[in-house]
Amino acid sequence: MEVNETIARMPKAELHLHLEGTITPDTLWAIAQRNHVSLPVGSLAELKALYAFEDFDKFLHLWLAMCRCLRSDADYALMVDAFVDDCRRQNIRYVEAHFTPYNHERFGFGARRALAIVSRRIEAAEREGGPVIRLITDIPSESVPESGPFTVQLLEEEAHPLIVAIGLGGPEEGFPRRLVEEYFARARAAGYPVVAHAGETAGAAHVREAVEHLKARRIQHGVRAAEDPSLLALLAARDICCDVCLTSNTFLTVYRDLATHPLPKMLAAGVPVTLSTDDPPFFGTDLDREYERAHAEVGLPLATLWQLNLNGLRYGLAETPLRRGLMKEFRIAGAELGLEPAGA
Template sequence: MAGTGARQIAASGVRRAGEFRHLPKADLHVHLEGSLSRALLCRFAHRQGTAGLRAHDLAFHDFDGFLRAFARVCSFLRRPLDFQLAVQALGRRLRRDGVIHAEVFFSPQVHTRRGLKYADLANALEQGARLVQAAGGPSMLFIADGVRQWGVEPFQRLLADLERHPFPSVVGIGLGGLEEAIPSRAFAPAFAAARARGLFAVVHAGETGPPAAVLEAVELLGACRVGHGVAASQDGELLRWLRRRKVTLDVCLTSNRRTGACPAGRPHPLAGLVGAGVPVTLGSDDPALFHTTLSGEYARAAACGLDDAALRRVAGQAARASLLPPHARRRLLATLEAAWRAWRPEDG
């Protein structure tokens, strides 16, 4: 009888993160700064001769509180070497979780404001990614994430930095922060210039903002993927448009709950997005701040109602929507599909 009960639970979508850890996965939405463990931040603080962090120092209850915690974490990154160490620590964290490819946001404006040089920190990321690859992966690409509420001019300076100091692993530019601070239209010329120089646009939209923000990210900024985009679930016409245009949404379930973007007590719109045929991937976003892993996100997606076939599709979509060159993308897709096809979910 116990076995039957367990099977029923498994069939109803309850899965543990551990069931996904051994499966190869790609995380297309993870922030370097939000991945730093408290232990690593305390090591940085010790070297800097400043006070370490207590457990509740990074606590938050809403989106504004989250942004403050994120800024606090950034303040511990002071030397280029810190960025290399941060990338190596993220690499270890992802490798332990079965992630074989990651597309990592970093926030250069936050650091150059404090006096760091873009070229030094991007070079440190590049070195870190090489060391991670040599240690067994995952492969890493980077997306320079602009701060929307700081305005267009600082964003243009970020773009100028990227142009002056190209690095092979920095392949994208994005926009995050307070969604409704400045309209996307204001950033359209800068994004057009970035795309003309071969950079991919990956934009946070429809996280705390309205469905129209998702449309604008694609139409005005040329986003090839949208970070979150969950507000699209409120607009059936937009869902059909996203499906037709094959725009991928990188959905971060734990993040949405912890920031209040999708309040607890209401079902998360993930299953609706998948049901509408919108391409979706799962991301861990800021795994240290949200206490999650990509495996944990897959378990959460099962709890949201995604069946095993849908989870397989989502896993493969992370390869299809990746910013890798075509041959590497095909190789990643083949690896993911082979492993997930052979996956036999535990049935208790």
């Protein structure tokens, strides 16, 4: 079997993706037209061109314009349903999706209302055979004085069954990770594990801050940790997983060419890693393609890719019986694909 065919048939887990970042230009255009919301472009063709990024500021600009377009329950349902279809197309069985309630509050729809409709569609998908999707509620770094208390209060007040962690998103440059230290401490006290974006557009020091000050269980990206060998050793020693997004990195980080990407260095240092897409349509990718590129351009053998995939269940934050059940399912499928010793 060709490598790409094996990748396509593998049941997959993904831990670093933004639900709002799964909206394709076609869907965004349709939603904006239906809601009479103006976008910073005049046509669908121009919008598609905007989805090619060179820097984080442009990315954030379109991202926020997109959040403003979501105006009705149907818009949120469409976002989730389209994502679920895409998971099924790629045999993605488990996802932890970042979601930013504060932005939906800020733009007038309402965070709780957004969470309610998103949850209903996620639960319907799970009842209908999957995928299993869980949520990480992000504090966006560019608005911490408002979004920090808002997000943590929401977590303290809600007993939301799908939320598995608090996260830190938004830009890195100029926003030290410890900005959210107080809010993350409250979230941990309320029983929520912490994950944080760090070491993507800023350097290794951010990753260290996320580990030492925020007590992050996982790092989103974390690739710049490779600049500091002692930090790689710390990540390995504490078994902190980095959720790496190769194609996203080629758009927004210093690693414009995968031949120079530090993923092999991270693996050699014993850092647990998963592969993810971040915001797939924004970077013209999907999860199958991330695995294909890791094989063809980074040079990872299929056996390594399979272990990175299983890390998505090992380091996922959903309830243990659920992840153990999926692990069993993955191992059976892996055996059929020749990725596991039979009977393992």
